[in-house]
Amino acid sequence: MWTIEEGTERIRNRGLKITSQRVGILKLLKNRKDHPSAEQIFREMKQSFPTISFATIYSTSQILQEAGLLQILTIDGQRVFFDPDPAPHAHYRCRKCGSVSDIPMPHGIIKKIRESSDDEIETVHVYCYGKCRHCSASEEAEAAGVRHGNSC
Numbered sequence: 791m792w793t794i795e796e797g798t799e800r801i802r803n804r805g806l807k808i809t810s811q812r813v814g815i816l817k818l819l820k821n822r823k824d825h826p827s828a829e830q831i832f833r834e835m836k837q838s839f840p841t842i843s844f845a846t847i848y849s850t851s852q853i854l855q856e857a858g859l860l861q862i863l864t865i866d867g868q869r870v871f872f873d874p875d876p877a878p879h880a881h882y883r884c885r886k887c888g889s890v891s892d893i894p895m896p897h898g899i900i901k902k903i904r905e906s907s908d909d910e911i912e913t914v915h916v917y918c919y920g921k922c923r924h925c926s927a928s929e930e931a932e933a934a935g936v937r938h939g940n941s942c
């Protein structure tokens with residue numbers, strides 16, 4: 791994971807200005823594991839920057855992605871999620887609670903995908919969907935509770 795210093799350095803290296811808003815977004819995203827949505831980051835940024843627009847959040851996230859500081863996940867189809875870990879890994883989206891979590895990818899799989907095409911592959915996104923272990927567990931507990939209730 792990058793540091794704020796590395797982050798600002800990489801933005802500067804792309805010939806872009808370091809604004810307090812850009813640094814603010816870097817600080818919010820650094821070390822996050824929860825894959826916040828763009829809307830969530832917008833709400834959080836508004837607390838420090840009340841006049842910030844959603845368009846700024848979006849354009850800044852594009853800059854951070856180009857600088858290799860962020861992955862923009864389109865796992866949802868309607869909303870985008872931010873992941874400050876630029877290393878390749880797969881993502882899991884729970885259809886029930888909507889959580890987005892990381893799945894490690896088998897070693898060498900990105901290389902294999904790259905080798906399987908004559909076209910240049912810049913990024914690889916792997917999205918998995920289903921019902922997460924927490925939702926499955928709470929459904930099972932609920933079902934068990936119903937069974938228990940019936941037997942009493």
Ligand SMILES: [Zn+2]
Pocket residue numbers: 884885886887888889921922923924925926
């Ligand atoms: Zn879930």
Ligand SMILES: [Zn+2]
Pocket residue numbers: 825873875879880881891892
């Ligand atoms: Zn991730």
